[in-house]
Amino acid sequence: MTHSERAVELFHALADSTRLEILDELKAGECCVCELMDRLQAGQSRLSFHLRVLKEAGVIQDRREGRWMYYAVNADALAELGDLVDSLRQTKKARRVAGCC
Numbered sequence: 001m002t003h004s005e006r007a008v009e010l011f012h013a014l015a016d017s018t019r020l021e022i023l024d025e026l027k028a029g030e031c032c033v034c035e036l037m038d039r040l041q042a043g044q045s046r047l048s049f050h051l052r053v054l055k056e057a058g059v060i061q062d063r064r065e066g067r068w069m070y071y072a073v074n075a076d077a078l079a080e081l082g083d084l085v086d087s088l089r090q091t092k093k094a095r096r097v098a099g100c101c
Helices: 003-014 017-026 033-040 044-056 075-089
Strands: 060-065 068-073
Touching: 003 017, 003 044, 003 075, 017 033, 017 044, 017 060, 017 068, 033 044, 033 068, 044 060, 068 075
Parallel strands: none
Antiparallel strands: 060 068
16 A cells, blocks of 8 residues: 555545544543444444444554454554654645746
C-alpha cells in the first residue's frame, strides 16, 4: 500500500461523526460493544458497521473475552496518523517551472 493509499484509508475511517464519537469513547479506555451501544444510543448493526470500518483501517483493535467483544484505540495507528498530518505541514516554497504561469 502506498503512502497516499494509507492516508486515504485512515482519513476515510475518520470522516464520519459516528466513528469519531466511537473513538472519543474509546480514548478513555477499552469498551465492550454493549457499553458503546448505551453511550452512543446506537443500534448494534449500525455500530458494528462503523467498528468494522475503524478496525479494517487499523484505527482500533478488538479482543474477545467469552461472548463479549472489546474494542480499544490502536496507538500505533494514531501515531501513524500524526506522522501523516506532520508530513502535510511541511510546506515548501512554490516551485516555478519555466513556461508556467
